[in-house]
Amino acid sequence: MAEEVDFIIVTGMSGAGKSEAINVLEDLGYFCVDNLPPALISKFAELCSHSNDKVKDSALVIDIRGRDFFDSLFEELSKLETAGFNYRILFLEAATDVLINRFKKTRRRHPLAPEGRISEAINLERNKLEKIRGAADKIIDTTELNPKELKKEIEGSFVKNTKKDQITLSILSFGFKYGVPLDADLMFDVRFLPNPHYVDSLRPLTGEDKRVQDYVLKWPITKKFKHKLFDMIDFLLPQYIKEGKTHLTIAIGCTGGHHRSVTLVEKLYEEFKDEYNVLIKHRDSDK
Numbered sequence: 193m194a195e196e197v198d199f200i201i202v203t204g205m206s207g208a209g210k211s212e213a214i215n216v217l218e219d220l221g222y223f224c225v226d227n228l229p230p231a232l233i234s235k236f237a238e239l240c241s242h243s244n245d246k247v248k249d250s251a252l253v254i255d256i257r258g259r260d261f262f263d264s265l266f267e268e269l270s271k272l273e274t275a276g277f278n279y280r281i282l283f284l285e286a287a288t289d290v291l292i293n294r295f296k297k298t299r300r301r302h303p304l305a306p307e308g309r310i311s312e313a314i315n316l317e318r319n320k321l322e323k324i325r326g327a328a329d330k331i332i333d334t335t336e337l338n339p340k341e342l343k344k345e346i347e348g349s350f351v352k353n354t355k356k357d358q359i360t361l362s363i364l365s366f367g368f369k370y371g372v373p374l375d376a377d378l379m380f381d382v383r384f385l386p387n388p389h390y391v392d393s394l395r396p397l398t399g400e401d402k403r404v405q406d407y408v409l410k411w412p413i414t415k416k417f418k419h420k421l422f423d424m425i426d427f428l429l430p431q432y433i434k435e436g437k438t439h440l441t442i443a444i445g446c447t448g449g450h451h452r453s454v455t456l457v458e459k460l461y462e463e464f465k466d467e468y469n470v471l472i473k474h475r476d477s478d479k
Contacts, residue, residue, distance in 0.1 A: 204284035283328035367449025367476040376443035399454025449476030
């Protein structure tokens with residue numbers, strides 16, 4: 193009976209969007225509990241598995257608000273595994289300056305900063321959450337995400353689908369000048385490719401435009417790189433599936449995130465969208 197129950201553990205940085213995430217999961221049909229003490233996880237799982245309604249999908253927000261109770265999280269997760277329950281960990285994070293601004297806007301205190309020193313509390317929280325972040329099945333950096341985009345990310349990761357082994361790919365283009373994405377599993381730098389920025393007629397366009405794509409893809413070095421990249425990803429995906437990975441984020445970056453990275457991401461999407469559940473995002477193309 194235990195194997196029928198699927199749990200999502202939602203955790204991460206305070207202010208990174210856990211409340212929004214749990215609302216999305218509730219809309220997807222998950223039975224949701226916010227701020228559950230970790231010591232109650234295994235007891236909650238037993239209740240779900242023996243309930244008359246057979247609660248199969250549950251999402252639990254467990255974070256630093258639990259204070260000393262949070263330290264028992266891994267012990268409780270081990271109990272879940274021993275009892276045969278399936279669980280996945282969703283970790284939400286964001287850049288420090290963004291978290292500070294969010295706290296200032298809401299005028300709420302950070303749970304580790306009763307005196308209001310937010311920056312120190314954020315650094316302390318990152319250290320406390322380092323281990324659980326390393327164990328996460330899915331990490332979402334909400335720095336650049338609005339609620340609608342966060343919803344799309346979560347739906348892409350946790351809506352059950354019929355495509356290959358239910359692995360979801362998030363393919364992201366970005367500009368190095370704006371910083372690297374924190375949640376990338378694989379990251380590729382394509383700044384060595386010929387740059388449409390120096391072609392006057394192409395500079396205002398992005399890699400979503402066929403004229404830019406034709407320019408980027410016409411060079412022998414691009415053709416060779418594209419072949420090697422696609423072949424490697426095609427090889428890696430089944431290996432990640434065997435490992436039990438349910439989500440993979442691939443980030444491709446160029447200088448500004450307008451032309452070369454966008455082109456390669458568009459082509460990756462075309463290549464794998466029929467075989468896998470693929471999400472696509474151009475983080476910096478409109479900057």
